[in-house]
Amino acid sequence: MEPAAEFVRLWTRHQADVERYLFAIMPRANDVSEVLQDVSVALWEKWDKYEQQRPFIPWALKFAWIEVQKWRQRQAREKLVFSNELLEQLNAVYEDGMSLTDPRRQALEECMEKLNSQERKWLHLRYSKHGALKKEAEKKGIKMSKLYYALEKIRAGLLQCIGQTMKKEGWSDA
Amino acid sequence: MPESEHAHLDQLLSRLVEETISQDDLVVLETLLDGDVDAQERYLHYLELHKDLKDAVGNQKGLLNREANMIALKDRIRLSVPGWIGAVAAVVLLGLALFHLWTASGEPEKMILTIADCNGVLEWTGQGGKTDRSLSAGDALSGGTLEVTAANSWAELVFSDGTKVWTSGPSIVTFSEGAEGKRIHLRQGELSFDVTPQLSGYPLLLQTPSAEAKVLGTQFNVTANNVATRLAVHEGLVQVTRLVDQKTQDVPANHHIVAALERRTSFVALPRGEPVTSWECDLRYDVRQGYWRPGAEWRLGSLDAETHLFRGDFGKRRNPILLHSVVVSPSAPNRTPVLLTEGARLRVRGRLDRSCKVALGFGTRRARGVLSGKYNLSRYIEVGEGVEGRFEVELDLGDIPRMKTRFPASTIGQELGWIWIQTVREDAGLEVTSVELIDRHGD
Numbered sequence: 341m342e343p344a345a346e347f348v349r350l351w352t353r354h355q356a357d358v359e360r361y362l363f364a365i366m367p368r369a370n371d372v373s374e375v376l377q378d379v380s381v382a383l384w385e386k387w388d389k390y391e392q393q394r395p396f397i398p399w400a401l402k403f404a405w406i407e408v409q410k411w412r413q414r415q416a417r418e419k420l421v422f423s424n425e426l427l428e429q430l431n432a433v434y435e436d437g438m439s440l441t442d443p444r445r446q447a448l449e450e451c452m453e454k455l456n457s458q459e460r461k462w463l464h465l466r467y468s469k470h471g472a473l474k475k476e477a478e479k480k481g482i483k484m485s486k487l488y489y490a491l492e493k494i495r496a497g498l499l500q501c502i503g504q505t506m507k508k509e510g511w512s513d514a
Numbered sequence: 515m516p517e518s519e520h521a522h523l524d525q526l527l528s529r530l531v532e533e534t535i536s537q538d539d540l541v542v543l544e545t546l547l548d549g550d551v552d553a554q555e556r557y558l559h560y561l562e563l564h565k566d567l568k569d570a571v572g573n574q575k576g577l578l579n580r581e582a583n584m585i586a587l588k589d590r591i592r593l594s595v596p597g598w599i600g601a602v603a604a605v606v607l608l609g610l611a612l613f614h615l616w617t618a619s620g621e622p623e624k625m626i627l628t629i630a631d632c633n634g635v636l637e638w639t640g641q642g643g644k645t646d647r648s649l650s651a652g653d654a655l656s657g658g659t660l661e662v663t664a665a666n667s668w669a670e671l672v673f674s675d676g677t678k679v680w681t682s683g684p685s686i687v688t689f690s691e692g693a694e695g696k697r698i699h700l701r702q703g704e705l706s707f708d709v710t711p712q713l714s715g716y717p718l719l720l721q722t723p724s725a726e727a728k729v730l731g732t733q734f735n736v737t738a739n740n741v742a743t744r745l746a747v748h749e750g751l752v753q754v755t756r757l758v759d760q761k762t763q764d765v766p767a768n769h770h771i772v773a774a775l776e777r778r779t780s781f782v783a784l785p786r787g788e789p790v791t792s793w794e795c796d797l798r799y800d801v802r803q804g805y806w807r808p809g810a811e812w813r814l815g816s817l818d819a820e821t822h823l824f825r826g827d828f829g830k831r832r833n834p835i836l837l838h839s840v841v842v843s844p845s846a847p848n849r850t851p852v853l854l855t856e857g858a859r860l861r862v863r864g865r866l867d868r869s870c871k872v873a874l875g876f877g878t879r880r881a882r883g884v885l886s887g888k889y890n891l892s893r894y895i896e897v898g899e900g901v902e903g904r905f906e907v908e909l910d911l912g913d914i915p916r917m918k919t920r921f922p923a924s925t926i927g928q929e930l931g932w933i934w935i936q937t938v939r940e941d942a943g944l945e946v947t948s949v950e951l952i953d954r955h956g957d
Binding site: 356359360363364368422423425426429430433434436437441444445448452463464466467468488491492495496498499502 | 520521524525528529532533534544547548549551554555556557558559560561562563564565566567568569570571835
């Protein structure tokens with residue numbers, strides 16, 4: 341396969357994994373899309389150094405981490421950014437738990453089925469169109485803080501359910 | 515991190531993902547996360563969940579839309595493909611698949627074993643040298659070699675006649691079965707057997723680097739390394755030959771024997787002791803992991819924690835965790851078994867350079883010696899001033915939770931297998947000076 345075609349194939353397949361990593365380390369969506377672009381450019385520039393027998397994701401995440409650090413430097417004066425030390429710690433913990441990403445996602449699927457219709461509705465409004473939640477709050481005369489609290493509870497419930505499902509399936513560390 | 519602190523952390527994380535977090539909140543969040551791995555895991559899980567929910571709604575194949583998609587898909591299938599066409603297609607595909615399998619493989623391999631249950635890191639090398647690291651319960655195996663790499667890994671295997679073999683790591687064992695009967699070669703490690711009666715003249719033959727055993731039907735345990743084989747019989751009789759001089763001994767029920775390459779060692783079957791319910795570890799001889807440091811006038815002898823990498827129960831951690839562990843084992847198969855009884859307590863004494871979280875746990879074996887369960891908890895150990903870092907922890911075994919739901923909830927009636935004391939990631943200079951199991955009648 342042509343090198344460019346192989347790169348496109350692997351990047352298309354694993355871009356979501358890199359994006360997920362960036363999202364965990366630097367939660368603002370705008371920052372993520374900017375850094376994701378930088379990662380894809382960096383990967384393509386170094387593509388001739390990539391050894392095909394090595395797994396792609398760990399290789400790509402190394403570049404993603406470098407781009408996160410560059411982003412951190414660019415944002416040095418920005419107050420809403422974690423310190424370098426904390427980013428390094430988060431990066432290490434993310435790498436440790438990376439193998440459990442897929443089982444967690446599968447557990448989420450099961451947990452979503454346990455939500456009631458109201459909870460589904462709030463999630464749908466929050467994560468579908470930008471501003472849909474605010475519109476609904478205005479329409480129904482509900483304070484946004486109440487909705488944020490409801491979402492916080494739903495997410496906490498889902499996290500608990502994911503943990504329990506993982507335990508039931510025998511995913512634990514010693 | 516205590517459960518009550520999750521609420522505060524979640525509140526901040528919710529503000530973070532909703533982008534309503536203030537500078538002050540962010541400082542608090544950073545303080546909560548800094549140096550606390552549990553909080554960092556919670557943070558990452560929260561952010562991952564946020565991303566997954568985003569994808570789920572944004573993507574038409576997403577989780578929230580799945581039900582609607584499934585209904586639409588079912589409708590489309592109903593509309594476009596009549597049922598009988600689907601059925602015929604399935605039969606044709608199955609036929610083609612079977613034909614392909616038959617022509618590709620030639621004569622099918624004879625399966626002699628099935629994995630009844632397993633846990634941890636296992637590697638199977640079958641005929642032709644092909645290696646399989648994804649073994650799971652229900653897999654049928656031809657002859658080959660099983661490598662059980664980690665101390666907490668194990669497998670239960672069943673021959674077609676119902677003979678059961680358990681192996682726990684680290685072990686390397688080769689299985690075969692032909693016209694002459696079953697052949698098992700234990701290169702190193704530990705096996706437990708429950709052998710159904712074999713045909714007269716066709717015993718199960720067990721080989722190790724230092725001994726051979728002929729078995730017609732019995733229950734026994736064996737451990738072997740390059741220089742010695744220890745065998746303990748629970749039921750029936752096993753005939754053991756020491757390879758170095760071809761001497762043979764019959765080992766009856768409740769007896770054990772050691773066959774070593776060193777000719778001058780004793781080769782006599784001895785009775786296995788009655789089980790005990792309390793036990794004091796002899797750190798020098800019962801150590802499985804850790805470094806023995808002899809005592810001096812001013813200090814007790816101790817086991818210093820050994821630093822090693824843990825690759826996860828499933829061997830799937832890309833970045834293993836650094837552990838600092840002391841592991842001791844009271845119940846080698848040839849020794850007196852230590853039975854766990856109601857109200858039993860575990861007492862550990864030691865020393866730490868500083869206060870930190872310490873994981874304490876133990877593994878149990880069923881009566882026949884194979885792994886039965888693992889139990890573990892973490893305690894924050896506060897080291898007071900003026901005691902040179904000394905600590906003492908005493909735990910009721912019933913308060914130590916099982917690590918997987920498939921392990922027995924109660925440890926009563928099981929044999930104590932091994933005990934670990936460890937710090938995770940952080941090297942806090944852990945030393946263990948005594949480990950005791952105290953039954954309810956003890957001090």
